[in-house]
Amino acid sequence: MKETMPNVSTTEQPDVSIILPTYNERDNICDLIDAIDAALSPTDLSYEVLVVDDSSPDGTAGVVRERYNLVNDRSADGRVVLHVRTTDKGLAKAIRFGLEKAVGRTLVVMDTDFNHDPAMIPQMVDVLRYYDLVIGSRFVMRGGMEDQMRYRFSFLYNVFIRLLFQTQIQDNLSGFFAIRRTNLFHLQPKFDRIFYGYGDYFIRLLLMAWRSDWKILEVPVFYILRRHGESKTGFWDIFRDYTAAVIKLRIFGI
Numbered sequence: 129m130k131e132t133m134p135n136v137s138t139t140e141q142p143d144v145s146i147i148l149p150t151y152n153e154r155d156n157i158c159d160l161i162d163a164i165d166a167a168l169s170p171t172d173l174s175y176e177v178l179v180v181d182d183s184s185p186d187g188t189a190g191v192v193r194e195r196y197n198l199v200n201d202r203s204a205d206g207r208v209v210l211h212v213r214t215t216d217k218g219l220a221k222a223i224r225f226g227l228e229k230a231v232g233r234t235l236v237v238m239d240t241d242f243n244h245d246p247a248m249i250p251q252m253v254d255v256l257r258y259y260d261l262v263i264g265s266r267f268v269m270r271g272g273m274e275d276q277m278r279y280r281f282s283f284l285y286n287v288f289i290r291l292l293f294q295t296q297i298q299d300n301l302s303g304f305f306a307i308r309r310t311n312l313f314h315l316q317p318k319f320d321r322i323f324y325g326y327g328d329y330f331i332r333l334l335l336m337a338w339r340s341d342w343k344i345l346e347v348p349v350f351y352i353l354r355r356h357g358e359s360k361t362g363f364w365d366i367f368r369d370y371t372a373a374v375i376k377l378r379i380f381g382i
């Protein structure tokens with residue numbers, strides 16, 4: 129069945145929905161949700177966190193259920209919502225699923241392993257008043273990455289993407305972004321062409337936004353190392369997959 133953006137009555141609509149795709153993140157997920165709460169509680173932003181788990185074998189869903197006393201996979205205050213997917217798995221599809229289930233006025237997508245700093249969320253949501261899309265970027269002033277080897281390689285890969293598509297976006301691979309719900313509605317007919325594969329969905333999303341003349345802002349973020357668990361991205365596998373995706377995009381368009 130095709131997912132559509134849910135209709136929400138504005139009274140129950142939180143200001144922000146944070147979408148957290150998870151695969152084997154049992155040791156990170158609750159710390160991250162707590163860190164999000166710590167970042168947002170001092171602000172006047174109401175929020176919901178959507179954990180989109182692709183049936184992680186390490187029991188990620190179970191620890192979330194237990195820690196936040198979920199009933200029907202929802203916490204009593206509605207701040208934590210869990211979705212366990214069993215079909216059509218994969219990062220991009222999980223993010224699409226989360227975006228389509230979220231009900232907040234602003235939607236934020238981030239990694240669940242602390243690569244992305246939850247303390248940035250209020251700032252990203254705030255500046256979204258003036259922009260259509262806000263990206264957490266490693267390649268603008270004061271941005272960066274603890275893993276220097278990946279940082280340098282990502283930098284070069286981003287130069288390649290910029291040259292190929294003639295855009296001015298510095299970080300096409302970050303996957304940390306905030307978008308207004310109303311903007312996402314405009315993109316929804318194109319979701320099938322964006323959300324497949326792994327992090328390459330982000331290249332397609334940004335290219336679509338760029339070519340639609342969206343106002344895009346990159347705010348500096350510094351990626352720290354993953355806190356627990358292992359990365360799902362093997363270097364050469366991802367290099368091969370992203371390059372295939374980029375070449376396909378260049379030849380056939382979006």
Ligand SMILES: Nc1nc2c(ncn2[C@@H]2O[C@H](COP(=O)(O)OP(=O)(O)O)[C@@H](O)[C@H]2O)c(=O)[nH]1
Pocket residue numbers: 148149150151152153180181182217218219222238239240241243354358359360361
């Ligand atoms: N739902 C879902 N999440 C995934 C999948 N693969 C990776 N993730 C999540 O996507 C985020 C990025 O993955 P990660 O392994 O950290 O990639 P890296 O940051 O490139 O090393 C993490 O929060 C993962 O748990 C997947 O197949 N399904």
Ligand SMILES: [Mg+2]
Pocket residue numbers: 239241243354359
């Ligand atoms: Mg990561």
